[in-house]
Amino acid sequence: MTRQSVRLRVTEASFKWWHGLILGLLLAYVPGSLLVGGVLLLPLIVLRFIDPDADRQRIMIVLFYLGAVMVHPLREAWLSHGDWEACTQQIMQPMLLVMDWMAVGVAWLVAEASAIGARLWYADYVRRERRAIEKKIDALREEWLTSDGERQP
Amino acid sequence: MDYTQGDDSPELLIADRYLVNTSQKQPDLSGCPAWVAQDITATGSTWLALAPSMPSPHFSDLMFFRHESVIGLHAHEYHAGSLWVLCPHPPGPSLKDNLGVWSESQIIEGVIRPIADALEKLSSMGLTCRGIRPDNLFVGQGLHQVVVGPLGVACNAEAQPVLFEPLSSAVCHPTARGGGTIACDIFSLGVLVLSLCIGELPLRGMSDNEILQRRFEVGSAEAYMQGHNVPAGLVSLLEAMLSDRPENRPSPNDLITIAPSKLFSIRPDIPARSPLVIGGVEVRTPQALAWYAGTYPNEFLSLLQRKIVSQWLHRELELSVMSSLIEQAGIAFLPSSGNKAVDPTTMVVTRAIAILDSAAPMFWAGHWFWPSAIPHMLACAEAGRFPPEEQRNIRGIAGFLMTSPEVFDVPSLPALQAKQINDLATDARRTGAKGMEQIRRVPYDVNVYQPCLSSRCLKERISLSAGLLQWLDRHVSEQELSADDLGRSGFLDEQMRTFLESHCARQGIIPLAQSQKAGLPSWLSDLTLMAAAQRRFDKTPLSAVAKRALSLLENELKQWRSKTTRAKRRARLFQLAETGNLTKFLDNVTDPAGLQYDRKLARQAEAEIAHLEKVLEQEPVRKAVHEKQARNAGEFFSLLIGIAVAMTSIWLEFCE
Known part of the structure; x- marks a missing residue:
């Protein structure tokens, strides 16, 4: 399957008409909070577009990391009752933006690191298992398939 | 023969009781080497220890025979598997050295009556004596009472001189005389009586062949008594006893009741007035013709074909029945008749002789013999008493008689021969063997005391299985049995195998010989045989044999697939070799159930290996x-x- 078709299928499947309705309502009533959420979710959308392997599960993982960063600004936005000024101020904080973009990286890093760990663990497991089997084969051969004459002078 | 048992000491302790000094030999007794034996449990009592090398097949019956005129056996014991017979010393010197002239009453009281009594008892037991000859008769100092040497320690009649044998057995080779009948003993007794009457042996200085010729010429009685002064009262008795027709001789019962001057009337054979000439010899009686027919078979056949024999019988002897039978015998045997294995001329001569003299032994392929003597002849042939050519002949004759008794199944065959052939064939069939194996088996099967005839241990006279096993155990060293020989021909030779098989068969273990036929190497089948014999007869360990077999059996262990089992069994093998129980020793290697289990496990292991390899792939x-x-x-x-x-x-x- 090509990259194009994956993207098309995902796009088609993801967006329904009531998504637009909810988005429109949010835009009408809390544009500030929507702005904060939208800006902070931007890395997810970027990831979606640049990484063809990013499936639903990967998005979900990244979502948790992004969510962790988003907790504070969204609360701020909530506390300021969706005030546009406060919201724009929130998303102007460079620290927040850096953390937001890094969350994706961290998610990826953790995933890769633990995958490598698991791979190493499996490799070790396989090696041990192979050694045990070879040992067993050798023992069986020695017991059943050798004649005494071969080793006696 | 050397009877010392391999030790340096000439003394031999038999059955922990009789001490025999083998360096001091006594004169042979009853054809057996003899030594003085001291009974160490009773001081001062000594016996004669006899070492019979070929006891009679009837020894087990004869050893319990007790009679005042026969030296009875005191005991029989085995030493290292060889038979020793202990008997009392003879009461005095043998008649051979001092024949002397006895009076008529001394002869009747001291010779005829007691010996006839003994013969009567033997006859009632179905046995014969066949030992009445000067060197086997003993007379106490100053007594006129003869005692016969121990019976059964040598084979019947083998040691009898031609002079003392009736014609029916004198014509045979000594080994071919067989058990004979009580009439044969009466004849020997007659010769003894005559010798005691005249104080010397009749026909002195003549060779055996000359004696036979003379006897055939004029009849035994005439030949023996001619020119001697025989007491008038004994003449008719002697004529009857020395008659060449067994049916004319008196029975033992007649002799027990004998009184001086008792008359015996027999119908004398009238010789032909004009003789028949065969091979340059003039014959006047059918008996003589029968004997010369055996000597000159070709001349006889030509006479037979020209019907000269039948005409002579008819005209000169007026024996019309015999004449017509002879004529039929000559004609009947044309090459057309069945059995290809038989040379027709041989058969014609055999039948013609049987017709001419119904008391004559069997004549076949140049040999005179009684069929009952065949086992003994075979034994002597195996023991190397005959030249190789002769040995082959005897085996041939034996094989033929055993396998085709039906050839002799004709009315003209005398009943005694027919019975003996039948018995022989029955014995042969009972062996359950075939061919050469059967011929080897018969001597052992008919005589339980027959020593093993293997050339390796013949001198030892081993007649017990246990004795043979122990002898083998002492003689399996590298020098005596090289590794090559062992691998090729096994521990035993043919005779030893047959000996053990016969003894096992007597105990009801029959299919031993099958092991060799089943394709096992001969040393392994030998071990199986020895193990069976050890199980049955002997509990003494055979470690030397087992140790010799170790290297060979170790190879046999290769058929076990499991290495651990092999190692375990090998270790056990060494242990068992020390113990010397051949059965356990063999079972350790040839264990079918264990082997099958081992194979099964091996198959499982192979499957497991294949599975694991697949996993790796x-x-x-x-x-x-x-x-x-x-x-x-x-x-x-x-x-x-x-x-x-x-x-x-x-x-x-x-x-x-």
Whole structure:
């Protein structure tokens, strides 16, 4: 399957008409909070577009990391009752933006690191298992398939 | 023969009781070497120890025979598997040295009556004596009472001189005389009586062949008594006893009741007035013709074909029945008749002789013999008493008689011969063997005391299985039995095998010989045989044999697949070799159930190996699976961390 078709299928499947309705309502009533959420979710959308392997599960993982960063600004936005000024101020904080973009990286890093760990663990497991089997084969051969004459002078 | 048992000491202790000094030999007794034996449990009592090398087949019956005129056997014991017979000393010197002239009453009281009584008892037991000859008769000092030497320690009649044998057995080779009948003993007794009357042996200084010729010429009685002064009262008795027709001789019962001057009337044979000339010899009686027919078979056949024999019988002897039978015998045997194995001329001569003299022994292929003597002849042939050519002939004759008794199944065959052939064939069939094996088996089967005839141990006279096993155990060293020989021909030779098989068969273990036929190497089948014999007869360990077999059996262990089992069994093999129980020793290696189990396990192990190798081959496939699993695990872990971080963030935001 090509990259194009994956993207098309995902796009088609993801967006329904009531998504637009909810988005429109949010835009009408809390544009500030929507702005904060939208800006902070931007890395997810970027990831979606640049990484063809990013499936639903990967998005979900990244979502948790992004969510962790988003907790504070969204609360701020909530506390300021969706005030546009406060919201724009929130998303102007460079620290927040850096953390937001890094969350994706961290998610990826953790995933890769633990995958490598698991791979190493499996490799070790396989090696041990192979050694045990070879040992067993050798023992069986020695017991059943050798004649005494071969080793006696 | 050398009867010392291999030790340096000439003394031999038999049955822990009789001490025999083998360096001091006594004169032979009854054809057996003899030594003085001291009974160490009773001081001062001595016996004669006899070493019979070929006891009579009837020894087991004869050894319990007791009679005042026969030296009875005191005991029979085995030493290292060889038979020793202990008997009292003879009462005095043998008649051979001092024949002397006895009076008529001394002869009747001291010779005829007691010996006839003994013969009567033997006859009632179905036995014969066949030992009435000067060197086997003993007379006490100053007494006129003869005592016969021990019976059964040598084979019947073998040691009898031609002079003392009736024509029916004198014409045979000594080994071919067989058991004979009580009439044969009466004849020997007659010769003894005559010798005591005249104080010397009749026909002195003549060779055996000359004696036979003379006897055939004029009849035994006439030949013996001619020119001697025989007491008038004994003449008719002697004529009857020395008659060449067994049916004319008196029975033992007649002799027990004998009184001086008792008359015996027999119908004398009238010789032909004009003789028949065969081979340059003039014959006047059918008996003589029968004998010369055996000497000159070709001349006889030509006479027979020209019907000269039948005409002579008819005209000169007026024996019309015999004449017509002879004529038929000559004609009947044309090459057309059945059996290809028989030379027709041989058969014609045999039948013609049987017709001419119904008391004559069997004549076949140049040999005079009684069929009952065949086992003994075979034994003597195996023991090397005949030249090789003769040995082959005897085996041939024996084989033929055993396998085709029906050839002799004709009315003209005398009943005694027919019975003996029948008995022989029955014995042969009972062996359950075939061919050469059967011929080897018969001597052992008919005579339980027959020593092993193997040339390796013949001198030892071993007649017990246990004795043979122990002898083997002492003689399996590298020098006596090289490794090559052992691998090729086994521990035993043919005679030893046959000996053991016969003894086992007597105990009801029949199919031993099958092991060799089943394709086992001969040393292994020998071991099986020895193990069976050891199980049955002997509990003494045979460690030397077992140790010799070790290297060979170790090879045999290769058929066990499991290395551990092999090692275990090998260790056990060495242990068992020390113990010397051949059965356990062999079972350790030839254990069919264990072997089958071993094979089964080996098959399972092979399947297991194949399975494991397959598992190893499938590794790349599993690697891909693992790759995917690792990725999933990474993502899962990452998700967990994400959740944790999100929770922490929420917690920090709201609870701090």
